[in-house]
Amino acid sequence: MPLHEIQESVQQIASAMASALRVEVEIADHNLMRIAGTGRTEAGILRTMAGEDHVYRASLFDGRPVVIMNPGADERCRPCTHFGNCEETGEICCPITLDGRNVGVIGLLAFDQEQRQRLFADVDAILPFLQKMAELIASKLKEHLTYVEQQLTLEKLRIVMDDLDKAMLTVDQSDRIVQANQRARHYLGIADPSENDNRRNTEQETQWIQAIRQAVDTGVTPQKVVLHVGNSDKEFLFSIKPIQLAGTTREWVIILDDVHEVVAIARQVGGFQHEDAFSQIVGTSPAITQAIDVARQVSTSDSTVLLTGESGTGKELFADAIHQAGHRKKGPFVSINCAAIPEQLLESELFGYEDGAFTGARKGGKRGLFEAADKGTLFLDEIGDMSAHLQVKLLRVLQEKQIARVGGAGRAISVDVRIIAATHRNLEQLVAEGSFRTDLYYRLHVIPIHLPSLRERREDILTLANGFLRAHGERLGKDLRGFTQEAQAMLFHHDWPGNVRELANVIEYAVNLESTLLIQPERISIPAKKEQGVGVEEAEAVVPLDELLNLKDRERAAIRQALKVVSLANQSKEDAARLLGISRATLFRKIKEHNLP
Numbered sequence: 170m171p172l173h174e175i176q177e178s179v180q181q182i183a184s185a186m187a188s189a190l191r192v193e194v195e196i197a198d199h200n201l202m203r204i205a206g207t208g209r210t211e212a213g214i215l216r217t218m219a220g221e222d223h224v225y226r227a228s229l230f231d232g233r234p235v236v237i238m239n240p241g242a243d244e245r246c247r248p249c250t251h252f253g254n255c256e257e258t259g260e261i262c263c264p265i266t267l268d269g270r271n272v273g274v275i276g277l278l279a280f281d282q283e284q285r286q287r288l289f290a291d292v293d294a295i296l297p298f299l300q301k302m303a304e305l306i307a308s309k310l311k312e313h314l315t316y317v318e319q320q321l322t323l324e325k326l327r328i329v330m331d332d333l334d335k336a337m338l339t340v341d342q343s344d345r346i347v348q349a350n351q352r353a354r355h356y357l358g359i360a361d362p363s364e365n366d367n368r369r370n371t372e373q374e375t376q377w378i379q380a381i382r383q384a385v386d387t388g389v390t391p392q393k394v395v396l397h398v399g400n401s402d403k404e405f406l407f408s409i410k411p412i413q414l415a416g417t418t419r420e421w422v423i424i425l426d427d428v429h430e431v432v433a434i435a436r437q438v439g440g441f442q443h444e445d446a447f448s449q450i451v452g453t454s455p456a457i458t459q460a461i462d463v464a465r466q467v468s469t470s471d472s473t474v475l476l477t478g479e480s481g482t483g484k485e486l487f488a489d490a491i492h493q494a495g496h497r498k499k500g501p502f503v504s505i506n507c508a509a510i511p512e513q514l515l516e517s518e519l520f521g522y523e524d525g526a527f528t529g530a531r532k533g534g535k536r537g538l539f540e541a542a543d544k545g546t547l548f549l550d551e552i553g554d555m556s557a558h559l560q561v562k563l564l565r566v567l568q569e570k571q572i573a574r575v576g577g578a579g580r581a582i583s584v585d586v587r588i589i590a591a592t593h594r595n596l597e598q599l600v601a602e603g604s605f606r607t608d609l610y611y612r613l614h615v616i617p618i619h620l621p622s623l624r625e626r627r628e629d630i631l632t633l634a635n636g637f638l639r640a641h642g643e644r645l646g647k648d649l650r651g652f653t654q655e656a657q658a659m660l661f662h663h664d665w666p667g668n669v670r671e672l673a674n675v676i677e678y679a680v681n682l683e684s685t686l687l688i689q690p691e692r693i694s695i696p697a698k699k700e701q702g703v704g705v706e707e708a709e710a711v712v713p714l715d716e717l718l719n720l721k722d723r724e725r726a727a728i729r730q731a732l733k734v735v736s737l738a739n740q741s742k743e744d745a746a747r748l749l750g751i752s753r754a755t756l757f758r759k760i761k762e763h764n765l766p
C-alpha cells in the first residue's frame with residue numbers, strides 16, 4: 170500500500186504526535202521503509218530500515234502492538250544490528266491496519282531517561298492513543314486510494330470520451346458546461362471546461378444549451394439543432410440524457426453529431442455517392458456558376474485553395490464540396506475557425522502537443538487537427554485572423570508538409586493534408602498593412618475562388634428561398650406553397666448583409682410562424698426597404714455618374730432580371746410587372762422597346 174504517496178500527511182501526524190507526547194516518532198510502510206520521522210529518525214526518511222526493523226516486522230506480522238522496555242537487551246531485539254549497543258531507551262509500536270491488511274507501523278521512541286519516563290508513565294493510556302493515530306493514518310490512506318481510483322476512472326472515461334467520434338458535453342443543473350470531449354471542443358471552438366472549476370458559460374454557450382433545450386420541446390425526430398459557432402451556423406443531430414443519482418438529476422449528457430459528417434459517413438458506408446458533390450450548392454447566376462466551375466475543376470488536385478467572400482456566402486459549403494468531389498473524399502474533412510479560438514488553444518488544436526507540454530496538458534499528449542486530417546482536407550476558416558506566430562508555423566507546414574507538436578522538441582511528423590483556407594477579409598489589404606505575411610499569402614493564393622454575395626446574384630434569391638421553404642416546411646410538417654408577391658419583392662430587394670445564412674434564417678422564421686399556405690410579407694423579418702427618408706443629396710451621392718448616363722441600360726437590366734426571377738419561380742410576366750412596380754401593358758411595351766425575349 171502506497172503510504173509514501175501521502176508522505177506529507179503522515180509526516181504531519183508524526184510531528185504532531187511527537188510534540189504532544191514529547192518522545193520521538195517514526196512511521197514505516199509495509200516494506201519497512203521509513204515514511205516519516207522526528208528528531209534523530211528524521212534523517213532516515215524515505216530510506217529502508219533494513220537491519221534495525223525486527224520489532225516493527227514482528228508488529229506488522231502479528232498485527233499487534235509491541236512494547237520494548239529495554240531496547241538492545243530485550244530478547245526480541247537480538248537479530249537487530251544494534252543489539253547490545255542500542256541508543257534507544259524505550260520503544261512502543263503499533264501496526265496501521267486498512268481493510269484487514271497491515272500497511273505500516275508507528276513507533277514511539279525514547280532516547281534518554283526523561284523520554285523513557287514519559288513513554289512508560291501510562292502505557293495503558295498511550296496504547297489506545299497510538300491505535301487511534303494508526304486509524305487516522307489508515308483513513309487518510311483510504312481517502313487517498315479512493316481519490317486515486319476516482320481519478321483513474323475519470324482519466325479512463327476521458328480517454329474513451331476523447332476517442333468518441335461524437336461530440337459530448339455535460340451540463341450541470343444550471344446548464345453550465347462542465348465537460349466537453351475533444352470533438353465537442355473542436356466543433357464548438359471551446360477550451361477544455363474541466364480545466365477550470367470556476368468557469369462560467371459564455372453568452373454563446375448559454376445560447377447553444379438553450380437552443381438544444383428548445384429543440385427538444387419541438388419533439389421532431391431525428392432531433393436537429395442549429396448552433397451559431399464563431400461566425401457561422403452549424404447543424405447538429407443531438408440527443409440529451411439526464412444523469413440521475415439518488416433520484417435527482419445532477420447533470421445532462423448532450424451528444425452532438427455534425428450533420429455534414431453524418432451524411433458524408435452515410436455516403437461512404439453505404440457505398441453510394443452523391444451524384445454530384447456540388448449539387449448542394451444552389452444557384453444559377455453567372456457569378457455562382459463560374460465559382461462552381463472552378464471549384465469542380467480543382468477538386469481533383471491537391472493544390473491549396475483560397476475561398477474569399479463575405480460571411481454566409483457558402484465558403485464552408487464549397488470547401489466541403491471540393492473535398493467530396495476529389496480523391497480525398499474517403500479521408501477526413503476537418504474544419505476549424507481560426508477566429509473563434511484563442512491563439513494558444515488554436516496552436517495546440519492545430520499542431521497537437523506532447524506529454525507535459527504545458528500546465529494542464531493531457532498525459533500522453535494530443536494529436537492536432539493536421540494529424541487528424543491526414544489523407545484528407547483541412548479547412549482553415551477565417552485565415553485572415555490568424556496570429557503572426559501561427560502564420561509562420563502554417564507557412565512551414567505548407568512548405569515542408571511536416572508539423573511539430575507543441576513541446577515536441579522539434580520532432581517532425583509528416584502529414585498529407587490538402588489545405589482549403591477561407592476568409593471574409595481582404596487579404597491583399599492585410600498584406601499591405603503588414604498584418605498578414607506576404608509569403609503565406611502567396612502559398613495560399615494558389616487557386617483563389619471568390620464567392621459572390623447575394624447582392625451580386627439577386628437572381629438566385631428566390632430559388633434559394635424556395636429551397637429553404639421546402640426544407641423547413643418538410644421538417645416542421647407544414648404544407649407551404651410559396652411566397653406572396655409582396656413577400657417575394659421584399660426578399661428580392663433586401664441587401665442581405667448576412668447572405669445565404671441570413672436568407673435561410675429569415676425563411677426558417679417565416680416558415681415557423683406562417684399559418685396560411687403562402688408566406689405573407691409580415692412574416693419576412695427584414696427591415697422594409699427605405700424609400701422615404703433618403704435625402705435627395707444622399708440618393709444622388711450613391712448613384713455613380715456613368716450609371717446615370719446609362720439609365721436606359723439600367724432599365725433594360727432590371728426588366729431582364731425580373732423576367733429571369735419569375736421564370737425561375739415558374740411565375741408569369743404579370744408577376745414580373747408587379748415586381749418592377751409597372752403595369753402589365755407598360756412591361757410588354759418595354760420588352761418590345763428593349764428587344765427582350
Ligand SMILES: Nc1ncnc2c1ncn2[C@@H]1O[C@H](COP(=O)(O)OP(=O)(O)OP(=O)(O)O)[C@@H](O)[C@H]1O
Nearest residue numbers: 400401449450451480481482483484485486669670
Ligand atoms: N449556394 C448555396 N446554396 C445552398 N446553401 C448555401 C449556399 N451558400 C451558403 N449556403 C448555406 O448558408 C449557410 C452558410 O454557409 P457557409 O457556412 O458555408 O458560409 P461561410 O461563407 O463559410 O460563412 P462564414 O464566413 O460566416 O463562416 C450554410 O447553412 C450553407 O449551407
